[in-house]
Every structure is written in C-alpha cells, then in structure tokens.
Amino acid sequence: MDIQLSDQEREMINKVAAAAQELEMESYLVGGFVRDKLLNRPTKDADIVTIGDGIELAKAVAAKCVPAPQVNYFKNFGTAHIHTAGFDVEFVGARKESYQRNSRKPQVSPGTLEDDQNRRDFTINAMAISLNKQGYGRLVDPFNGQQHLEEKIIITPLEPDQTFSDDPLRMLRAIRFATQLNFTIAPETLASITRNKDRIRIISQERITDELNKIIRAPKPSIGFDLLYKTGLLRIIFPKMVELAGAEFKEGIGHKDNFYHTLQVLDNISAASDDLWLRWAAILHDIAKPATKRFEEGTGWTFHGHEVVGGRMVPKIFAQFKLPQHEKMRFVKKLVELHLRPISLSKEDITDSAIRRLLFDAGEDFDALMLLCEADITSKNKKKVQRFLDNFKLVRERCKEVEEKDQIRNWQPPIDGIEIMQLFNLPPSKPVGILKDALKDAILDGEIPNTREAGLEFLKKKAMELGVQS
Structure with a gap:
C-alpha cells in the first residue's frame, strides 16, 4: 500500500x-x-x-x-x-x-x-x-x-439498522465523521439513524457529550447540528436547542429562525477561534430566546432579558452534559450574559463610564466577548454587516483607549471589604457590601479617580450618609 x-x-x-x-x-x-x-x-x-x-x-x-x-x-x-x-x-x-x-x-x-x-x-x-x-x-x-473515501460517503458495512441498534453511539459517530470530513451520509444510512434515534437513550451522557464536543470542534460544526436536528437526535440529546427552531408570524410580523441563526454564529466563531468553550458560548448565547419571546403591539417580537435568563441556564445545561462546572462554565455564562453589551454600546454615544463597566465585567475575557459579538452578525445584507463591524471596531478602539488610561481589566478597588470593616469597626454585614459597591460604582462611573486617597475620602462621606461612624 x-x-x-x-x-x-x-x-x-x-x-x-x-x-x-x-x-x-x-x-x-x-x-x-x-x-x-x-x-x-x-x-x-x-x-x-x-x-x-x-x-x-x-x-x-x-x-x-x-x-x-x-x-x-x-x-x-x-x-x-x-x-x-x-x-x-x-x-x-x-x-x-x-x-x-x-x-x-x-x-x-x-x-x-x-x-x-x-x-x-x-x-x-x-x-x-x-x-x-x-x-x-x-x-x-x-x-x-x-x-x-473518494466519493466522500459515510455508509455502514452491514445492514444499517443492525449496525445502529447494536451500538447506537455509531449514529453520533456517523454525524461526527460527516462533519469532520465534510462527507455525505448515504441516504439509507441516514434514514436508519432517523428510525433508530431513540436507541441513543441507552448511551451514557459522557459518551454523547464526547461525540458532541468533537462535532463542535470541527471546522464547520453546523453540518453536524443540522444532521442531528433533521434526524431527530438533537430533540433527544439537547431539546433546549431544538426549541430555538422555527419562525413564528403574528400580524404579518415574524422573527428569524434562532436555531439556524445560532448555527451561523457557531460557524462564524469557529472560523475565528478553535476554543471549544467560546464555541459553546456561541451555541448558548440565545438559548433563552424561546423562554423570553413575547409579541408586543407596535413593537413586534421581543426577547427582553434573554441574556440574563440564558446565563442562569448555562450551569444547568453544563450539568446535564456533564461538562466542567468550574471556570469553563463561568466563562460561557459570562459571555452569554454580556453578549448584548457591546452591541448596545455600538448603537449610542459611548461614555467612558459605560466602557469602564464593560471592561470591568468582561475582564480578561473581553477579546473573546468581542469575537462572539462579531460572530453574532448574521445578516445577509452586506452593508448592514459592515456597519455593525465598523461600530464594533469603534468599541474596540474606545475600550483600548480607556483601558490604557484606567487599567480596568482585572481591576480591584483600592480598598477592599476587609479594610472597610477595619476602618469603620464593622462586622461582616450589609453596610460593608453597600460601601464596597458604592466605591466600585463611583470609580467606574468616573466620579472619583482610582486612587486610595480619593477612595478613603469617598467612603467617609458615604459612611456618614449611612449613619456609620469611623
């Protein structure tokens, strides 16, 4: 050979x-x-x-x-x-x-x-x-x-119903290979996956998640998710994602199909980064849209708060898939919660305060967040896409300017909670939290400079307002 x-x-x-x-x-x-x-x-x-x-x-x-x-x-x-x-x-x-x-x-x-x-x-x-x-x-x-191989076809050696019934994980493997290699699953093999989809229930979650992550890591993951959706496997292994599918119309007004929008965002982010967890953030960024969908007269379809609700859903989804519950999950949760912030900043006059807050909340994950936001532009209107990208470029530039000036990323207030307790002779209590948050907000909003001296002066005044004596 x-x-x-x-x-x-x-x-x-x-x-x-x-x-x-x-x-x-x-x-x-x-x-x-x-x-x-x-x-x-x-x-x-x-x-x-x-x-x-x-x-x-x-x-x-x-x-x-x-x-x-x-x-x-x-x-x-x-x-x-x-x-x-x-x-x-x-x-x-x-x-x-x-x-x-x-x-x-x-x-x-x-x-x-x-x-x-x-x-x-x-x-x-x-x-x-x-x-x-x-x-x-x-x-x-x-x-x-x-x-x-030459024909780029996935096909079972023996009768496919027997192959998939014997080991149902092979259904996910067929879709995974089709995704990784950009091959087509033979019609009779694909039909057999649809017929045998319920057999996947005997497979452990760990094995399912392993195959799913391999699909997500592929150059164009949408191939696999589209096959999972069309065969009915996705409804069994990830029903929350299936709920994104379809566009509803009311009074002649419709919203986009959020399932296929999500797949486009996933492909976009995959072209920019091979980070598995950034790809998971793309998958989950709109996961709460079905739960928050409303039709408002004069406005049309809204999804108010879907980023907040989606953030709350991330730990449960990670637990369901037996994905890590440590910093990887927190990274995805953060990006889901923040993915609308740069978009809102791109639509209005950007204040230094808003920039500081975004930098503070995103921290070291700011660049990943911006990649996700840029990937979230899926319009077929090229002029609209370019307008959004130009706006995001301005957001990046302003963030760079503010960061160089204020050093907000991974910033910690000049006076922490322990010192606040010592300064005002307080036990761990609600007033400590109020003073700590007030100091943080004052610095991020630009009310006071980010110095220890200014912080001490501010805390004394704030403590007097609260009736706390130093």
Missing part, C-alpha cells in the same frame, strides 16, 4: 510486524489510521488487530522499544495499549460480537479478520493493511471503503 509514513510511524509498524512474525500471529493495521493515511490527514495513534492474543503482541512490541514503554492492558477485553515515540498504539485480538437489545456492551468471542471488519461501524473504518510477511502492505477492503 502506497501511503506516506513518518519515520516514527514506519519504525513502530516495523516493530509490530517483526514481533507478530516471531509470534507467528497474523496482524493488521486497521480503522482510523488507515482511513486518515489514505486521506493524508495527520495521525496520532494506530489500531492493530491480530489473529490471536493482542496483549501478548503488545508486550512483544514493547520489548523491542528503547526505552520499553509500559503496557496497559485490560484482560477482560483482550486489549492493550502502549505509548512510544509520541505515538499511541492499541492492540486487540480479532473478534466477533453479539449484542443484547438493552446494552451496547457486546458479547465477544475470538474471530477472524473478516469477523473483525464486519463489526466495524463504517466502510471507511473497516479497511486493514496487512503487516504479514506474505502480502505485507496489502489493503484488505471488503466493503469498498477506499471508493467511499
């Missing part, structure tokens, strides 16, 4: 072939490595199938490496893994599988290469390259996977 290998890959493959020949085991490169090499995509790992004991072969290969890598193996599954020269290699004995209706965990028994290829999810993942002395480098392609 004429494929391009790096020196590390060639060295690794030669060691596998040599070890397999010494053990008199048939062995083959299979799956994603073969697919990606034929597509000239970069690879970081390889799967080896052997007609025999995969763990034994892994140990023999590790013994040929200097230094010898650790062999991690799972005896119950007959699989092993080594990491060598920056490369991950998985070993497994060829097997055949049978499934129970209520589980994606198969009953496994030893099998032939043909059995192993039959159990693969898609034809493009069922190709194998021989590492045997007889026929070394020969492509074993019983399902025309190479042809399907």
